Amino acid sequence: MSIPESHYPARWWRVLPDGRIECDLCPRFCKLHEGQRGLCFVRKMEGGKMVLTTYGRSSGFCVDPIEKKPLNHFYPGSSVFSFGTAGCNLACKFCQNWDISKSRETDTLMDRASPDEIAAAAEKSGCKSVAFTYNDPVIFAEYAMDVADACHARGLKTVAVTAGYITEEARREFFAKMDAANVDLKAFTDDFYVQLTGAHLQPVLDTLTYLKRETDTWFEITTLLIPGHNDSDAEIEAMSRWILRELGPDVPLHFSAFHPDWKMRDVPPTPAATLTRARDIALQAGLHYAYTGNVHDTTGGTTYCPGCHAPLIVRDWYRIDDYKLTPDGDCPHCGSAIAGRFGAFGHPFGNRRIPVAMHREDRA
Structure with missing residues (x-):
C-alpha cells in the first residue's frame, strides 16, 4: 500500500x-x-x-528574479522558480508572509507536485535555480531535499530562504543539498528573538558560522529593520562587527524595510533613512557588500567593487540597470574578484513575478 x-x-x-x-x-x-x-x-x-503532512503540496509556484530572495551575488539577473508550503517553526509577531507561514489550514495548499515535476517545470520556465521560500524550508526539509536532488539531476541550482533555526545534524544534511541560501538574521539580541519570534539567537549564529566554515553553499544575510526594536546604531554595529569577525567581509548583508503586519500593525513602517543609515554602519564596520531592500534606492542596491569602488551591478529594487562584471566575477577596472557565483550575463529577468500553474487539488 x-x-x-x-x-x-x-x-x-x-x-x-x-x-x-x-x-x-x-x-x-x-x-x-x-x-x-x-x-x-x-x-x-x-x-x-x-x-x-505537507510533502508534495504547495501554497503556489512563481517565477521570480533571484534578487527578490534576496540574493545579489548568485547569478544576478537570473530567474528562480519559487515555492513554499505552509507552517513555520518560528512565531514571529511581525511575519510578512503570515497567511502562509502561520497557516493552520492545509486546505491553503492547493497545488501539488512531485520533486521531478517541480524540476521539470523550472527547467521549462528557463530558470537557473529553484528556491524554497515563502515559508521556511527547514520544516519541509524532506520535500525540499528531494526536490533539490531532482533539480541537480537537471543541472539546476537550489536556494533556501530560511531563518536558519535548525539542529546540527539536520543542518549538515539539509545544506549539503543547497547551492545558495539567504538567512534571516532577525536581530542581534536574544531578547528580540525570545519576545518577538519565540526562538533564540544562538542557533541562527551557529548556522551562519557552519555555512561559512564547513560548506561551499553561497549565502547572504537579511535583517528586517523594525523601528524601535532592532534598528539602533549600537545593535547594527555589533551585528556588522560579528559578521566581519566570524564570517568575513564578503558575506552580503541586506537591510530590508518592515511594514505593519500580523501582530505588529501598531509599529510604523521603516523609514528609508533607517536603511541607509544601517548600510553606512555596515560598510564603515568593514563589510564589502551591504544593501537596502524593499525600497527604490539605486545607491543602496548597487554592487560596488571593494577594490576601486566602481559601480559594477546597478540595481533599482529587483531591476538591473547596468552590469559590468566579467563572466568570472571580476571587476573590469581593477581586476578585483567580487565574491559570489557568476557566469555569462545575458538579458536580465527584471522585476517580474510570473505565477505558474501546477496540479490543482480537487476540493469537491
Missing part, C-alpha cells in the same frame, strides 16, 4: 521513554503524543512515528 504524499515519513526524530516522540529537526525539540503536531504544525506523530 502506497503512503499518501501528505503522510510522508519524516526524519530527525526519536522515541522517548514515555512513548512520546521528540522532533530533532529544529532547536524547539517538540515532544509529541499520538496525533499531536509540533509548533510548525506540519510535523505530526502518527502511528507512533513522525510524518510530514
Whole structure:
C-alpha cells in the first residue's frame, strides 16, 4: 500500500521513554503524543512515528528574479522558480508572509507536485535555480531535499530562504543539498528573538558560522529593520562587527524595510533613512557588500567593487540597470574578484513575478 504524499515519513526524530516522540529537526525539540503536531504544525506523530503532512503540496509556484530572495551575488539577473508550503517553526509577531507561514489550514495548499515535476517545470520556465521560500524550508526539509536532488539531476541550482533555526545534524544534511541560501538574521539580541519570534539567537549564529566554515553553499544575510526594536546604531554595529569577525567581509548583508503586519500593525513602517543609515554602519564596520531592500534606492542596491569602488551591478529594487562584471566575477577596472557565483550575463529577468500553474487539488 502506497503512503499518501501528505503522510510522508519524516526524519530527525526519536522515541522517548514515555512513548512520546521528540522532533530533532529544529532547536524547539517538540515532544509529541499520538496525533499531536509540533509548533510548525506540519510535523505530526502518527502511528507512533513522525510524518510530514505537507510533502508534495504547495501554497503556489512563481517565477521570480533571484534578487527578490534576496540574493545579489548568485547569478544576478537570473530567474528562480519559487515555492513554499505552509507552517513555520518560528512565531514571529511581525511575519510578512503570515497567511502562509502561520497557516493552520492545509486546505491553503492547493497545488501539488512531485520533486521531478517541480524540476521539470523550472527547467521549462528557463530558470537557473529553484528556491524554497515563502515559508521556511527547514520544516519541509524532506520535500525540499528531494526536490533539490531532482533539480541537480537537471543541472539546476537550489536556494533556501530560511531563518536558519535548525539542529546540527539536520543542518549538515539539509545544506549539503543547497547551492545558495539567504538567512534571516532577525536581530542581534536574544531578547528580540525570545519576545518577538519565540526562538533564540544562538542557533541562527551557529548556522551562519557552519555555512561559512564547513560548506561551499553561497549565502547572504537579511535583517528586517523594525523601528524601535532592532534598528539602533549600537545593535547594527555589533551585528556588522560579528559578521566581519566570524564570517568575513564578503558575506552580503541586506537591510530590508518592515511594514505593519500580523501582530505588529501598531509599529510604523521603516523609514528609508533607517536603511541607509544601517548600510553606512555596515560598510564603515568593514563589510564589502551591504544593501537596502524593499525600497527604490539605486545607491543602496548597487554592487560596488571593494577594490576601486566602481559601480559594477546597478540595481533599482529587483531591476538591473547596468552590469559590468566579467563572466568570472571580476571587476573590469581593477581586476578585483567580487565574491559570489557568476557566469555569462545575458538579458536580465527584471522585476517580474510570473505565477505558474501546477496540479490543482480537487476540493469537491
